[in-house]
Amino acid sequence: RIEDRRADLVARLRDRDGEPFLLHVEIQNNNDATMPVRMMRYMTDILLAWPGLPLRQYLIYIGAEPMTMPDGMELPGVRYRYGILDMRDVDCRRLLERDTPDALVLAILCDFGDHDPQAVVNHIYTRLQALLGDDLKRFREYVEMVHILSGNRDLE
Template sequence: MSQKYDITIKNIFSDMADDIMSYFLGLQYTKIDELNIEFARVERRDSDMIFKCTTDKGNVAVHIEFQSENDGKMPYRMLRYSLEIMEKHNLIPYQVVVYIGKDNVKMANSLSYDFGEQNTLNYRYRIINVGDIKFTDVLKTDYYDLYSLLPLMDQNRRKEEGEKYLERCVEAIKNIPLDINKKKDIAFKAEILSGIVYKREVIEKAFMEVIRMFRIEESETYKMIIEKGEKEKSIKIAKKLLKEGMDIDRIAEITELSKEEIKKLMN
């Protein structure tokens, strides 16, 4: 990835760290501190993510790199990063490459040699191919930040369904039970990441509807309609509770109607 794209990727994934470590890595951990460091001796670039975490096996440095293309030099890069982490922070690195590319993973995840008992190397790290993650599996969770990655998931289904798959992803984002600003953020990231596997015109077509929906939801008229519907629902509940003889103060707490509004319903 170019340095410019590295920066974009880092910004996109910065607030996904907890969901990635919990869902992808399956780690039971407590995050202590962010350890993002520049590997000046190596690539003259910043790491994507490094966190000092405490686990059931003690403190570790969780190091996550995002890769959108196959890189034959990846094992060498990761080993150098590992050594930098150990030297600077005196922590065992738990390293993972999260592959978000269009093609199948073709990178090695290890380096080893054996030149006698006194001269050996056996180094290994994890590679997680986002394309292997099932669309339906993620939708069963509440890891909503990961919805930004849906367009890159389920590689076989994505290839079979084409742009229809991207439309499914957009629909899933529309239905997330979060406030509009958070959904807009997730949709924006999903649109950017879609560019790795889809053409521009397909992306614009798929995201056109969700953008329109967000604009509608932000409009004052839409808000008034929603508020009116909620008010009518509260009034209906209040009338039912009054018939059951519930105290006005308690009804006000449940429905969020004022006592004056509830008293008017008694007439």
């Protein structure tokens, strides 16, 4: 059986003390009951490829439905965990305040709190236009990303 498994992001980083570690991030658009097993498979593949480095794994959920996936699994003799972030639980102000095109795009997935959704969307478009200036190609690319991701929030 031939499989092509690719992690969404694997990076070799250093922590605040300068110690190297591997960061693995998976972005998931829908609930998947097999996610803990998939994450464990990624873990073994990554650790085999880069032996000796500690691994930190995170799942970022961007789906429209409430997240129901667990943050790991327990089997006899095995306890496996990874971090989970449901973007709908992130206060959109944290990303809007960063005021970068990438952060603004991700803000469309976050919790708008008591802010009017249309006002947040308008702010995102206005700031993208201001930040990207005359680079119409990049502006269109970011607008397309916002449009695609807004489908996860039932926004037009």
